[in-house]
Amino acid sequence: MPGSAVEAMVGTQGYAEDIEQLRSELGLDQPWYTQFMDWALDLVRGDLGESLYSGDSISSELLRRLPTTALLGALILLVGWAIGVPLGIFAAVQQGRVIDEVSRTISVLFLAIPSFWLATMFLVFASVWFDYAPPLRFASFSADPVLHLKIMLWPAIIGGLPVSAAVVRVTRTLMLEVLRQDYMRTARAKGLASRVVLFRHGLQNAAPPLVTILGLQVATVVTGAVILEQIFAIPGMGRYTIEAAMRRDYPVVQAILLLSATSLLVINLIVDILYGVLDPRIRVGA
């Protein structure tokens, strides 16, 4: 990794004059507080500045890449929750039996496997055993939705596995708590179908705490996106982060940090609002 953005562009063999000229063109010869004030003032005007490396506008680049990463993140969560919630309910109902033990062991295992390794090994062995290779050409969603989803499929599954592992554990604990309640026995006693008891009376009461986990998982998904975009060559925000950090392209890194912190806050706000929607008692309290 080069020592500075200028070094990344000129190379370590550059002439001293060239380096000095480039530094002043980019404004890097100013003291750090001046640079920071310039950046902050531009930010207030809604301008995230330009990349030191390419000179392109950062906001337009982010806008171009954001939908890709947002979709990948949404798919990762979808996979994780689609596997995790049913399996968690099932494990709770079958507490102590084989399915419970198996799901617990698997969830511990999925939380222990590094996703970058799983993804790499998937690509290695999928090509050897099944002649599978990820599509060579990248297509945006608007250009070719089918190809776009095909590219996203495996990263979403690989990223979703650790998410599902965490969801299984939490769903199981919450459902075990709910299953013990008197209203569950009442519901069953008055002759409701066990499916209705489980989902309407059971899951609905376990849902609010479960949604909190969703907020906590956003950070996990961001990490997953950074790693999986790198391995599957998806030009999203995660890949942009790595490229920019490698080139010491600070305006870009700053913009990404700002954007990711903002989205984390927004998503946590949505989760708080959802909490009220799901649990009327909290709405009254607030």
Add this chain to the structure above:
Amino acid sequence: MTTSSAPPNATAWQSYRVSWVQTRLVRPLRRMPVTGLAGGAILAVFTLATIFAPLVATHDPNTGDTLDRLLAPSADHWFGTDQIGRDIFSRVVWGGRYTLGASLAVVTLSVVAATVIAVISGYFGGKVDLVIQRLVDAWIAFPAFVLLIALISLLGPNIRNVIIVMSLAMAGTMSRVLRANVIAVKAAGYIETARVSGATDLRIMVFHVLPQIIPLVLILASVQLGGVILSLAALGFLGFGIPPPTPEWGSMLSGRAREYTYSAYWLGLFPGLAITITVLSLTLFFDSLRDVLDPRMRGAGRF
């Protein structure tokens, strides 16, 4: 029953010592489920292999013969060789020193920092608490992994910087959890008693508050260790961790090695297996240890 195992001329004090070993060490281990014991055994083997890496490794981890490049696993090279002929088994064994050593350092540093912040913030309360907690708010608003990449690119990737940055990134969230505990402890009567009897704030914090939150600190540390190993490896994989040629498990899969893995699977398979098995054993061992040592968990489901 313990006195029978003590020598015939044992004094009361000696028989007490035997029973301490029994209650604190032997019985908990007997109660531990098989998965927990297996995890503990694997951890013990890995720790020993790491400590005695020079004896366990069959080759020099950092020099290789280019004539031996990309050899498949064999009797001479158990895990094969990489693109410049280095023995992968030896690199995995030595890599444990960096991956496990750095992870332990990160957990220790972050736990200490989090405890100091939590005790000061929670004990003093009021304006001190308000200011510290708003700083922590800003600190934990960033997704940790993106923050790590940004800070490490700023400071330059080397072992020292990676350890410091990772510890700081983790300390924020942990201090939140501990602070809640400190506030609960502060309400206890003995804190007031201590203050009335003239103890200074520092004395109360160190001798009355700290011992109460130590169990939670240890639990947090044991929970975090697996996650730290995974993050450290992921950073190494992306090129923001402990830099090559150091045989760190994550960075053994980064850069050129990743390209070669597609034709020589053993380059990536074994370092990743080492990470998975380590984190899995850690989770199984500490999960059952917590259950065994925590009386409230006895007889309850293990989730």
